[in-house]
Amino acid sequence: MQNQNFILNLPWSPSTNSYYGITCNGNIPHKYIKQEGKDYKQKVKTYIQENNLDIQANINLKVSIILTPPDNRTYDIDNNLKCVLDSLTEANFWQDDSHIKELHIYYAPVQKPGGILAHIEAL
Numbered sequence: 001m002q003n004q005n006f007i008l009n010l011p012w013s014p015s016t017n018s019y020y021g022i023t024c025n026g027n028i029p030h031k032y033i034k035q036e037g038k039d040y041k042q043k044v045k046t047y048i049q050e051n052n053l054d055i056q057a058n059i060n061l062k063v064s065i066i067l068t069p070p071d072n073r074t075y076d077i078d079n080n081l082k083c084v085l086d087s088l089t090e091a092n093f094w095q096d097d098s099h100i101k102e103l104h105i106y107y108a109p110v111q112k113p114g115g116i117l118a119h120i121e122a123l
Contacts, residue, residue, distance in 0.1 A: 005121045008093075010047065012070050012114030013040050013083040037083055044087035054092035060123040061094065062102040069107070070114025077105050084116055093120075 013019075019037040022029050033041075048054050065084070069075055085097040101123055108117075 005119065006053065008047070008053070008088075008116075008118040008120065010084065010087075010116040010118060011040070011043055012068070013080045013087070013116060015075070015079040016082050017079075019083045040083055041087045041090050044084075045091040048088070048091035048093050055094075056092050057094040057120075057122075058099060060101045061099050062104075062121050062123050063100050064104040064106070064119040066106050066108050066117040066119075068109070068111050068115045068117070070110070070112050072110055077107065080116065081105070084118070088118075 014034075014036045019034060019040075021032050021034045023032065024030070065081070067075070067077070067080060085100070088094060089097055
Protein backbone atom coordinates (compact mmCIF):
# COMPACT_ATOMS: atom_id res chain seq x y z
CA MET A 1 0.00 0.00 0.00
CA GLN A 2 3.03 2.27 0.30
CA ASN A 3 2.57 5.41 -1.86
CA GLN A 4 -0.99 4.43 -2.73
CA ASN A 5 -4.13 6.45 -2.22
CA PHE A 6 -7.60 5.02 -1.98
CA ILE A 7 -10.94 6.75 -2.32
CA LEU A 8 -13.86 4.81 -0.90
CA ASN A 9 -17.42 5.83 -1.71
CA LEU A 10 -19.46 4.34 1.15
CA PRO A 11 -23.13 4.58 2.07
CA TRP A 12 -24.31 6.82 4.91
CA SER A 13 -23.71 4.96 8.15
CA PRO A 14 -25.87 4.51 11.21
CA SER A 15 -25.13 6.76 14.15
CA THR A 16 -23.56 5.29 17.26
CA ASN A 17 -27.01 5.25 18.86
CA SER A 18 -28.40 3.16 15.98
CA TYR A 19 -25.27 1.00 15.83
CA TYR A 20 -25.13 -0.19 19.44
CA GLY A 21 -27.79 -1.51 21.76
CA ILE A 22 -27.54 -2.44 25.41
CA THR A 23 -29.23 -5.32 27.13
CA CYS A 24 -28.95 -6.48 30.71
CA ASN A 25 -28.31 -9.99 31.88
CA GLY A 26 -29.27 -9.65 35.51
CA ASN A 27 -27.41 -6.54 36.68
CA ILE A 28 -24.69 -6.81 34.05
CA PRO A 29 -25.14 -4.59 30.97
CA HIS A 30 -24.03 -6.06 27.67
CA LYS A 31 -23.35 -3.97 24.54
CA TYR A 32 -24.21 -5.47 21.16
CA ILE A 33 -24.39 -4.38 17.53
CA LYS A 34 -27.96 -3.79 16.36
CA GLN A 35 -29.29 -5.14 13.06
CA GLU A 36 -28.83 -1.73 11.37
CA GLY A 37 -25.13 -1.86 12.27
CA LYS A 38 -24.78 -5.45 11.03
CA ASP A 39 -26.47 -4.52 7.75
CA TYR A 40 -24.11 -1.57 7.28
CA LYS A 41 -21.05 -3.73 7.97
CA GLN A 42 -22.24 -6.17 5.30
CA LYS A 43 -22.69 -3.35 2.75
CA VAL A 44 -19.15 -2.13 3.41
CA LYS A 45 -17.74 -5.66 3.24
CA THR A 46 -19.46 -6.23 -0.11
CA TYR A 47 -18.13 -2.90 -1.44
CA ILE A 48 -14.57 -3.73 -0.33
CA GLN A 49 -14.69 -7.24 -1.82
CA GLU A 50 -16.26 -6.13 -5.12
CA ASN A 51 -13.52 -3.52 -5.54
CA ASN A 52 -10.68 -5.87 -4.51
CA LEU A 53 -9.79 -3.64 -1.58
CA ASP A 54 -9.47 -6.28 1.13
CA ILE A 55 -5.76 -5.50 1.45
CA GLN A 56 -5.40 -5.67 5.26
CA ALA A 57 -3.26 -2.54 5.37
CA ASN A 58 -0.93 -2.54 8.35
CA ILE A 59 0.95 0.73 7.97
CA ASN A 60 0.34 4.20 9.39
CA LEU A 61 -2.52 5.92 7.59
CA LYS A 62 -3.98 9.37 7.04
CA VAL A 63 -7.75 9.33 6.61
CA SER A 64 -9.93 12.19 5.40
CA ILE A 65 -13.68 11.66 5.57
CA ILE A 66 -16.37 13.76 3.94
CA LEU A 67 -19.79 13.18 5.45
CA THR A 68 -22.73 13.96 3.16
CA PRO A 69 -25.85 13.80 5.34
CA PRO A 70 -29.09 12.52 3.80
CA ASP A 71 -31.24 15.23 5.41
CA ASN A 72 -31.14 18.46 7.40
CA ARG A 73 -31.16 16.88 10.85
CA THR A 74 -28.36 17.86 13.21
CA TYR A 75 -25.58 15.24 13.33
CA ASP A 76 -22.59 15.13 15.66
CA ILE A 77 -19.51 15.04 13.44
CA ASP A 78 -18.05 12.03 15.26
CA ASN A 79 -21.27 10.01 15.54
CA ASN A 80 -20.81 8.02 12.32
CA LEU A 81 -17.13 7.23 12.73
CA LYS A 82 -17.25 4.15 14.94
CA CYS A 83 -19.48 2.27 12.54
CA VAL A 84 -17.47 3.28 9.45
CA LEU A 85 -14.05 2.51 10.90
CA ASP A 86 -15.11 -0.79 12.48
CA SER A 87 -16.79 -1.82 9.22
CA LEU A 88 -13.58 -1.20 7.27
CA THR A 89 -11.67 -3.30 9.80
CA GLU A 90 -14.15 -6.16 9.55
CA ALA A 91 -14.07 -5.92 5.73
CA ASN A 92 -10.25 -6.35 5.86
CA PHE A 93 -9.43 -3.02 4.27
CA TRP A 94 -6.98 -2.51 7.13
CA GLN A 95 -5.92 -4.78 9.96
CA ASP A 96 -7.16 -2.36 12.60
CA ASP A 97 -8.19 1.27 12.75
CA SER A 98 -5.34 1.84 15.24
CA HIS A 99 -3.20 2.31 12.10
CA ILE A 100 -4.93 5.66 11.57
CA LYS A 101 -2.48 8.27 12.81
CA GLU A 102 -4.12 11.31 11.21
CA LEU A 103 -7.86 11.84 10.82
CA HIS A 104 -9.80 14.71 9.22
CA ILE A 105 -13.58 14.92 9.09
CA TYR A 106 -15.63 17.34 7.03
CA TYR A 107 -19.29 17.91 6.23
CA ALA A 108 -20.60 18.36 2.70
CA PRO A 109 -24.03 19.81 1.89
CA VAL A 110 -27.06 17.59 2.35
CA GLN A 111 -27.72 15.22 -0.54
CA LYS A 112 -30.02 12.20 -0.57
CA PRO A 113 -29.39 9.34 0.07
CA GLY A 114 -26.33 10.56 1.97
CA GLY A 115 -22.90 9.02 1.83
CA ILE A 116 -19.36 8.92 3.11
CA LEU A 117 -16.31 9.59 0.98
CA ALA A 118 -13.08 8.36 2.57
CA HIS A 119 -9.66 9.30 1.20
CA ILE A 120 -6.97 7.05 2.66
CA GLU A 121 -3.26 7.35 2.14
CA ALA A 122 -0.09 5.94 3.62
CA LEU A 123 1.96 8.18 5.87
